[in-house]
Amino acid sequence: MNDTVLKTLxxxxxxxxxxxxxxxxxxIDDDFVRACHYMLHCEGRVVVIGMGKxxxxxxxxxxxLASTGTPAFFVHPGEASHGDLGMITAKDVVLALSxxxxxxxxxxxxxxxxxxxxxxxxxxxxxxxxxxxxASVNINVRVEKEACPLDLAPTASTTAALAMGDALAxxxxxxxxxxxxxxxxxxxxGKLGRRLLLLVxxxxxxxxxxxxxxxxxxxxxxxxxxxQKGLGATAVVNGDDTVEGIFTDxxxxxxxxxxxxxxxxxxxxxxxRNCTLIRRGLLAAEALQIMENGKFNALLVVDDDKHLIGALxxxxxxxxxxx
Numbered sequence: 494m495n496d497t498v499l500k501t502l503x504x505x506x507x508x509x510x511x512x513x514x515x516x517x518x519x520x521i522d523d524d525f526v527r528a529c530h531y532m533l534h535c536e537g538r539v540v541v542i543g544m545g546k547x548x549x550x551x552x553x554x555x556x557x558l559a560s561t562g563t564p565a566f567f568v569h570p571g572e573a574s575h576g577d578l579g580m581i582t583a584k585d586v587v588l589a590l591s592x593x594x595x596x597x598x599x600x601x602x603x604x605x606x607x608x609x610x611x612x613x614x615x616x617x618x619x620x621x622x623x624x625x626x627x628a629s630v631n632i633n634v635r636v637e638k639e640a641c642p643l644d645l646a647p648t649a650s651t652t653a654a655l656a657m658g659d660a661l662a663x664x665x666x667x668x669x670x671x672x673x674x675x676x677x678x679x680x681x682x683g684k685l686g687r688r689l690l691l692l693v694x695x696x697x698x699x700x701x702x703x704x705x706x707x708x709x710x711x712x713x714x715x716x717x718x719x720x721q722k723g724l725g726a727t728a729v730v731n732g733d734d735t736v737e738g739i740f741t742d743x744x745x746x747x748x749x750x751x752x753x754x755x756x757x758x759x760x761x762x763x764x765x766r767n768c769t770l771i772r773r774g775l776l777a778a779e780a781l782q783i784m785e786n787g788k789f790n791a792l793l794v795v796d797d798d799k800h801l802i803g804a805l806x807x808x809x810x811x812x813x814x815x816x
Contacts, residue, residue: 506648509640513649514656520633521660527630529664531612532563537584539565542573544598546647547590547654554588554658561662562671570598578605586612592634592650594622603627616654632657691777696813697794697803698724705730705801708737712748712755712763715740724806726791729764734801736793738764743789770795773802777815780805 543551558565594617615628618635625631640648704722726741791806
């Protein structure tokens with residue numbers, strides 16, 4: 494056994510599985526459409542069942558459906574016959590996975606599913622199987638061979654079933670008009686959810702935590718304000734808190750380069766005027782984009798009249814997991 498052999502074996506597996514998925518293109522037919530309609534019109538949930546490796550694939554399909562706008566959950570068929578069938582209601586749709594279509598644990602509960610009179614969608618590799626013939630609609634996910642050299646271990650067949658499950662879920666997503674915001678609401682703990690849901694309002698430093706000095710303040714005093722508030726910048730405002738500009742670490746470096754006396758020079762002579770200002774309600778991810786495009790690390794938040802409301806910096810976005 495050498496490295497070349499290992500690469501050859503791995504490539505052969507991928508080629509077999511690619512062929513299995515490629516063959517599915519011809520199975521996106523009227524049966525696929527009927528299955529989609531059953532799930533679109535479902536008033537309850539899509540209950541996915543499968544045994545063994547098909548069960549693992551079924552669990553993933555259920556999770557994908559649930560996170561893309563089609564309420565769904567997985568039920569183990571072995572447990573179903575011991576009480577979990579009570580989780581299936583007359584408003585549900587059942588999606589059953591079995592490559593052979595003859596899985597004992599599924600066939601055992603088949604009469605109960607039929608008695609509930611719920612739509613039964615089957616994903617099988619044998620359109621003539623017991624499960625396929627009992628189903629309201631059967632989607633053929635047959636593969637020519639498994640990637641396993643013994644043609645025994647579920648490999649290409651589970652890949653095909655997973656791909657067909659994705660095709661169902663994403664088709665439903667598109668038809669439902671499911672948006673990125675909808676997806677984020679299903680994933681509030683993930684990075685995507687934070688990027689699509691978190692607002693600058695959730696991160697703002699406000700009140701006494703906002704670094705600000707009045708116009709005319711000496712630079713040395715502004716530096717004290719920046720140090721105390723720890724944002725690496727300070728707003729410069731007039732008497733009614735209207736923003737006149739911002740003074741940042743970068744402005745300080747430029748002032749030092751020009752030999753400005755920090756103890757006698759007012760902040761107005763070193764601050765950045767016409768600085769970028771943002772409003773409440775902006776996504777934190779949009780604030781991040783503004784910072785990256787402008788190559789600065791702090792932003793001031795103002796109202797429509799440019800009155801200072803708050804401030805945030807890059808570290809706030811880092812801590813929130815937006816970056």
